[in-house]
Structure formats: C-alpha cells, structure tokens
Amino acid sequence: MFIRTQAWLLIGACAATGLAHAEKIEQRLTVQPHGSVEISNVAGRIEVSGWDKQEVEVRGDIGPGVDKVDVTTDHGRTSIKVRVPNYTFRSASADLLIRVPRDSELDVSGVSADVRVTDVEGELMAKTVSGSINADTFGRDSEIKTVSGDIVLRGRSKEGANSPEIHISTISGSIRVDRVGGDVEATTVSGDINLKLEPSRSIRMRSTSGALGFEGKLVKGASVDAESVSGGLTVRTTHDGSLDYQVTTFSGDIKNCMGLEAERVSKYGPGRRLNGTRGNGSEEARIRLKTMSGDVELCDKS
Amino acid sequence: MSGNDQRKIGSLRDLPHEIAPPRDLWKGIEAQIATGPKSAAGTPAPGASRPVRLRVLAAAAVIVALAVGVWIGRVMLPVPGGALPNGSGMTGGATGVTASNRPSDEPGAFHAAYVMGPKYINQRAQLVKDLESRLARLPPQSRAKVLTSLKAINDSKRDLERELGKDPSNALLQELLVNTYQDEMRVLTAVHEAGRPGEGI
Numbered sequence: 182m183f184i185r186t187q188a189w190l191l192i193g194a195c196a197a198t199g200l201a202h203a204e205k206i207e208q209r210l211t212v213q214p215h216g217s218v219e220i221s222n223v224a225g226r227i228e229v230s231g232w233d234k235q236e237v238e239v240r241g242d243i244g245p246g247v248d249k250v251d252v253t254t255d256h257g258r259t260s261i262k263v264r265v266p267n268y269t270f271r272s273a274s275a276d277l278l279i280r281v282p283r284d285s286e287l288d289v290s291g292v293s294a295d296v297r298v299t300d301v302e303g304e305l306m307a308k309t310v311s312g313s314i315n316a317d318t319f320g321r322d323s324e325i326k327t328v329s330g331d332i333v334l335r336g337r338s339k340e341g342a343n344s345p346e347i348h349i350s351t352i353s354g355s356i357r358v359d360r361v362g363g364d365v366e367a368t369t370v371s372g373d374i375n376l377k378l379e380p381s382r383s384i385r386m387r388s389t390s391g392a393l394g395f396e397g398k399l400v401k402g403a404s405v406d407a408e409s410v411s412g413g414l415t416v417r418t419t420h421d422g423s424l425d426y427q428v429t430t431f432s433g434d435i436k437n438c439m440g441l442e443a444e445r446v447s448k449y450g451p452g453r454r455l456n457g458t459r460g461n462g463s464e465e466a467r468i469r470l471k472t473m474s475g476d477v478e479l480c481d482k483s
Numbered sequence: 484m485s486g487n488d489q490r491k492i493g494s495l496r497d498l499p500h501e502i503a504p505p506r507d508l509w510k511g512i513e514a515q516i517a518t519g520p521k522s523a524a525g526t527p528a529p530g531a532s533r534p535v536r537l538r539v540l541a542a543a544a545v546i547v548a549l550a551v552g553v554w555i556g557r558v559m560l561p562v563p564g565g566a567l568p569n570g571s572g573m574t575g576g577a578t579g580v581t582a583s584n585r586p587s588d589e590p591g592a593f594h595a596a597y598v599m600g601p602k603y604i605n606q607r608a609q610l611v612k613d614l615e616s617r618l619a620r621l622p623p624q625s626r627a628k629v630l631t632s633l634k635a636i637n638d639s640k641r642d643l644e645r646e647l648g649k650d651p652s653n654a655l656l657q658e659l660l661v662n663t664y665q666d667e668m669r670v671l672t673a674v675h676e677a678g679r680p681g682e683g684i
Contacts, residue, residue: 292622292677293622293625310621310622310625310677311621311622311624311625311628326673328621328625328629328673328677329625329628330625350669352628352629352632352669352673352674353628353629353631353632354628368666368669370632370636370666370670371628371631371635387662387666389632389635389636389666390635390638390639408662410639410642410659410663411635411638411639411642429655431646431653431655431656450650452653452655471655471659473639473642473643473646473655473656474642
C-alpha cells in the first residue's frame with residue numbers, strides 16, 4: 182500500500198514538473214504593409230493564417246527544451262524564431278499559431294515541425310525535413326521542400342490572377358496539388374505525385390519509383406514532361422488547339438485513348454512508343470512521357 | 484686469430500664448425516640462478532611497495548577518467564541518432580545504411596561515360612562520406628524513409644546500367660540514368676543540409 186502511494190506521488194510530481202515546463206506565449210506587433218514574415222521552429226507545429234489587420238500575432242505553447250521565442254520586426258521584415266540550445270534541440274518543441282497580414286510574403290522553415298498555411302496571399306517559401314506541409318496558394322510563386330514529409334498545396338487564385346511558378350520537391354514524401362495553374366514543377370524520389378491543375382502552361386514531374394498522375398487542361402503552347410524509372414504515369418488532359426504527344430517506355434505498357442496503337446521501338450529489342458498529334462491548330466500543346474519499367478496511361482480528362 | 488692461426492679463408496667450409504670458449508662459463512651462470520631468487524624474496528629493498536601502490540592508483544585514475552569520459556559522452560553531448568525505435572526497419576548499424584541503400588563510393592561505369600567531371604566526383608564522394616553522420620541527425624522516421632528512397636535510387640541505377648550493358652546506345656535509358664544520378668545528388672545534398680544541427684533544408 183505504502184509503495185503504491187509512493188508510486189502515485191512520484192507520477193504526480195513528474196506530471197506537475199512537466200506541466201510547469203509547458204509555457205504559453207502571446208505576442209503582438211504592428212507591422213508595415215506588404216511585408217515579409219520569416220518563421221522558424223525546429224519541432225512541433227506552425228500554423229499561419231492571414232487576416233486583415235496590419236499586425237502579427239504569435240500565440241502558442243513552448244516545450245521544456247525551448248529557450249525563448251523571438252518576435253521582431255524591422256523595415257517590413259518580421260521574424261519569429263523559436264530559439265533552442267543545440268544540445269537539447271531533440272526534445273524542444275513549440276506549437277505556434279501565427280496570424281499575419283493577408284498580403285504577406287512567407288518564409289517558413291522547420292525540421293520536424295508540421296506546417297499549415299491558410300489565407301496568406303503573398304509568395305510562399307516553406308521547408309521542413311520530416312514535417313508535412315499543407316498550404317493554400319493564391320496565384321503567387323511558391324517553393325516548397327521536404328525530405329520525408331508529405332506536401333499538399335491548394336490553389337485559391339482569383340480569376341485572371343498571375344501565372345505563378347510553383348516548385349515542389351520531396352525525397353520520400355508524397356505530393357498532392359489541387360486547382361493550381363501556371364508553371365508547376367514537382368519532384369520526388371519514392372513518393373507519389375498527384376496533380377489536378379487549373380489551365381496550366383508548363384508541368385514537369387519526376388520520380389524514381391513513385392507513381393505520377395496529372396489531370397488538367399493545357400492552354401495553347403503548354404507542355405507536360407513526366408518521367409519515372411519504375412513508377413507508373415497517368416495523364417488525363419483536355420487541350421486548346423492541337424496536342425502533340427510522345428510516349429516512350431523501355432519495358433512498361435502503354436495504354437491510351439488517342440486511337441493509336443503503341444509500336445515497338447525496334448524489331449529485335451525491347452521498348453515501346455506512342456507518337457501522334459490530335460486536333461487542329463498551329464499552337465500546339467505538347468506531352469512527353471518517359472519510363473523505364475513503369476506503365477503509362479494517356480487519355481482525355483473525363 | 485693471430486699468428487699461426489691466421490690463414491686465408493676461401494669459402495664458408497673453411498670456417499670451424501664450433502668455437503669453444505676459453506673457460507667454462509656454466510658454473511658462474513648456475514651460481515647466479517641458484518642465488519638470485521633467494522635474495523629477491525628475502526630482504527625487500529626499502530620503498531619496494533611504493534611502485535605497486537602507484538600502479539594501483541594509476542589504474543584507478545585511468546578507470547575514473549574513462550568513466551567520466553563515458554558519462555560526459557552520454558549525458559552532456561547530443562547522441563547522434565539516439566536509440567532506434569522498434570519497427571523503424573533499420574537493420575544495418577545505427578543509421579540503417581546497408582549495402583542496398585548506400586550509394587557506391589564511385590559512380591557507375593555508364594554514368595562515368597555520360598556526366599563525369601572532377602568537381603562532381605569530388606562533391607559526390609564527400610557527400611557519400613558524410614552520409615551516415617548526417618542521417619544520424621535526422622528524426623528516426625525521416626531517416627527510415629530516406630533510406631527507402633536511397634534504395635529505390637540504387638535499384639534504379641542497377642536496373643538501368645544492366646539494360647544499358649545490353650543496349651549502350653539506348654537514348655531513353657541514358658537520359659533516365661543521368662537523371663537518376665541527379666536525383667541521387669539531390670537526396671545526398673538534402674540529407675547533408677538537413678543534417679546540420681539547427682538548420683533546415
């Protein structure tokens with residue numbers, strides 16, 4: 182009985198110590214319009230949302246390994262940095278809820294921190310190692326990188342918005358992009374890529390072993406280049422004007438709805454290809470698909 | 484050898500097979516053996532126990548220094564990688580780098596034919612050398628996923644090079660192989676940058 186009481190006391194003391202270390206923060210700064218906000222947090226969560234005030238607000242819980250959270254602003258550049266001593270950074274975690282002026286440019290970085298960005302209309306740069314990134318984009322340039330985290334990007338651009346450049350790369354995470362237009366480049370090694378795009382100008386996808394999927398409309402002069410060594414490729418598209426397509430695979434199959442049969446590259450060796458043009462018009466869209474062993478499917482968007 | 488003993492030696496056979504000492508040395512040796520241990524065990528020299536005590540103290544100091552070193556290493560310094568969680572899928576060493584996912588030290592022969600350059604080779608060699616230590620700094624789940632990607636790259640390189648061995652002029656395979664090596668560099672660079680303490684990618 183006595184031992185059990187001691188054990189409960191010990192557990193209670195440990196819990197109390199842990200709670201004592203968790204600290205809440207809340208800071209607010211007035212910032213210049215059209216500014217940029219740089220955020221860094223090693224572990225935990227970074228949630229950023231846009232609002233109509235010219236203020237940056239930082240709220241959240243910081244863990245026991247965190248020294249402090251620095252929030253500063255100078256000439257339109259606002260910086261929010263979670264400071265951790267090097268020798269304890271493994272256990273240092275902070276959950277941040279940040280609100281920034283809607284038109285801010287964002288530069289967010291973490292190591293194992295998950296990142297979520299909503300309603301921020303400026304350019305976006307986000308990178309983590311193992312955290313996931315989930316963000317809205319409003320027709321502005323975006324660059325998003327992870328090592329093993331997954332990436333989800335949703336386009337929310339208004340009618341007639343710019344044609345942005347979107348660069349997304351991960352090593353082993355998966356990539357999903359919805360309703361984004363413009364120039365899109367997505368690369369992964371072993372993760373899958375799935376793009377469902379608005380009318381787009383240039384799409385480049387590459388994976389070593391992951392599957393690649395593209396669905397969307399190609400504007401005149403647009404191009405799709407997709408390549409995988411062993412992953413499959415699926416492209417479903419509509420297009421203005423004519424469409425020129427070239428599909429090549431070394432040992433995969435080619436399935437298509439273009440009304441042509443894939444042919445052998447050589448009479449004696451392996452390899453199949455499907456080349457053709459569809460529709461009329463001088464400004465043609467172009468599709469190039471290549472795999473070594475992955476299967477390819479090229480069809481109209483249903 | 485003097486006087487009458489002096490003669491000209493033409494070959495090894497002319498040398499004597501044995502030379503007897505001028506006197507019998509064994510008696511002296513025997514006497515020394517018989518008396519030596521007795522004098523050592525009999526009356527110990529003053530201060531003879533001091534070296535023994537010093538040796539014990541030195542051994543204890545070494546053990547204490549070793550223990551303090553181990554304690555500093557385990558408690559004060561960050562442990563790269565730390566203990567691997569169960570089910571992380573890692574089997575080879577602390578970082579899980581094995582023959583199947585570790586990039587080879589030298590680029591493959593076909594790759595050499597297409598994109599070889601001294602700057603590239605040096606950079607790649609350095610990144611491969613640092614790979615394990617950088618991987619050790621990644622979170623365990625991330626490390627396991629990166630190793631899966633490295634294995635995918637190694638498998639692809641192997642398959643492409645095997646097919647290029649049969650059809651060296653295949654433009655599709657050449658392009659895919661070059662791009663796969665670029666992917667490998669991208670992974671190595673990303674791991675290198677992600678593995679810097681306190682920095683992202």
